[in-house]
Amino acid sequence: MQNREKVAVLGGGSWATALVKVLSENKTDVSWWLRNKEDVRHLQQYAHNPRYLSGVRFDLEYVHPSNDIRETVANAEWVILAVPAAFVQEALAALVPDALKGKTVVSAVKGMIPGQNLLITDFLEQEYGVPADRQCVIAGPCHAEEVALEKQSYLTIGSHDLTRAEMFCALLRNRYVKANPLDDIDGVEYCAVMKNIIALACGIAHGLNYGDNFQAVMVSNSMEEIERFLDALMPHHRDLKGSAYLGDLLVTAYSQFSRNRTFGNMIGRGYTVKSAQFEMNMVAEGYYAVQSIYQLNKHLKVDMPITTAVYNILYERISPGVEIEILKDKFK
Numbered sequence: 499m500q501n502r503e504k505v506a507v508l509g510g511g512s513w514a515t516a517l518v519k520v521l522s523e524n525k526t527d528v529s530w531w532l533r534n535k536e537d538v539r540h541l542q543q544y545a546h547n548p549r550y551l552s553g554v555r556f557d558l559e560y561v562h563p564s565n566d567i568r569e570t571v572a573n574a575e576w577v578i579l580a581v582p583a584a585f586v587q588e589a590l591a592a593l594v595p596d597a598l599k600g601k602t603v604v605s606a607v608k609g610m611i612p613g614q615n616l617l618i619t620d621f622l623e624q625e626y627g628v629p630a631d632r633q634c635v636i637a638g639p640c641h642a643e644e645v646a647l648e649k650q651s652y653l654t655i656g657s658h659d660l661t662r663a664e665m666f667c668a669l670l671r672n673r674y675v676k677a678n679p680l681d682d683i684d685g686v687e688y689c690a691v692m693k694n695i696i697a698l699a700c701g702i703a704h705g706l707n708y709g710d711n712f713q714a715v716m717v718s719n720s721m722e723e724i725e726r727f728l729d730a731l732m733p734h735h736r737d738l739k740g741s742a743y744l745g746d747l748l749v750t751a752y753s754q755f756s757r758n759r760t761f762g763n764m765i766g767r768g769y770t771v772k773s774a775q776f777e778m779n780m781v782a783e784g785y786y787a788v789q790s791i792y793q794l795n796k797h798l799k800v801d802m803p804i805t806t807a808v809y810n811i812l813y814e815r816i817s818p819g820v821e822i823e824i825l826k827d828k829f830k
């Protein structure tokens with residue numbers, strides 16, 4: 499017990515559940531905060547999450563579910579944040595400003611703080627004083643559902659401190675998960691936000707009965723859109739063909755498990771935003787992300803036709819058919 503690494507995982511959704519599986523199977527001591535008391539009781543009694551990936555069984559010698567976020571975080575050396583971006587502020591509200599002092603904080607979130615349009619790492623530095631070199635982000639094309647099924651998966655751990663990133667990779671690596679460090683933490687974080695918008699656009703087109711030919715052109719145009727935005731915001735020598743960038747975009751744009759594509763598909767088929775959100779038990783980050791990226795781009799003025807189209811559909815109530823028709827003429 500004494501030599502075990504101590505990790506806190508915050509969040510009760512699919513990704514938190516998959517990460518707790520990987521960490522605890524590696525015999526890491528995991529304190530797990532879930533906001534729902536009933537879910538905590540269920541986990542303590544039956545050793546599985548009743549709401550998400552409920553087929554995954556946990557060894558309660560290593561997994562300690564709790565409803566108390568302060569207690570969960572208190573003894574941990576590593577704190578993993580796996581709550582959808584829109585609920586991060588609410589989730590962390592019970593923590594005092596220096597609760598994360600001296601800990602390494604790892605964001606598993608692929609979204610931005612709505613309204614403030616902040617990356618999660620910037621928010622953690624601003625609100626909780628977590629210095630940039632004590633932060634990591636989990637990136638890469640990795641669906642929780644496939645981790646639960648132990649399908650071969652790849653993660654990229656972004657950090658300014660590559661030694662720290664490598665230490666975190668070591669906590670994750672197993673028979674079916676490979677993990678590699680990368681120093682472009684801001685680049686992978688932004689790319690993870692933007693790929694959700696593109697997946698939403700792919701879903702919308704699919705819902706409107708566009709086919710694979712159109713989607714392939716949408717995805718290739720979107721890589722150029724992402725590159726233009728990243729180059730304008732923070733030029734860095736990065737290889738966007740890497741799995742943390744292009745790979746993550748592809749899995750989200752094409753997978754049956756994608757929340758963002760599913761949400762977009764419903765919008766394309768005529769659902770309202772409210773009814774699509776109501777039908778999904780999961781959160782499509784792209785809905786919030788598109789507003790943040792659109793607002794940030796008001797200053798940057800980068801040519802971003804796909805982001806603009808998704809924003810117009812979701813926030814300006816312009817018909818999906820009209821917006822995709824406009825995109826059709828812009829694509830090459």
Ligand SMILES: NC(=O)c1ccc[n+]([C@@H]2O[C@H](COP(=O)([O-])OP(=O)(O)OC[C@H]3O[C@@H](n4cnc5c(N)ncnc54)[C@H](O)[C@@H]3O)[C@@H](O)[C@H]2O)c1
Nearest residue numbers: 510511512513514580581582585606607608641642780781
């Ligand atoms: N699911 C994946 O495969 C995956 C992979 C990589 C990264 N991520 C990222 O992980 C983060 C968490 O997503 P997820 O997929 O685990 O979520 P999910 O869609 O599986 O579940 C929704 C989560 O949102 C929480 N939630 C819903 N309403 C809430 C509210 N009002 N207040 C607080 N919490 C609320 C639920 O408790 C649950 O934890 C997201 O940023 C996502 O982009 C997910």
Ligand SMILES: O=P(O)(O)OC[C@H](O)CO
Nearest residue numbers: 639640750755756757758
């Ligand atoms: O594909 P989505 O929309 O479910 O998002 C989940 C993850 O970001 C995939 O890496």
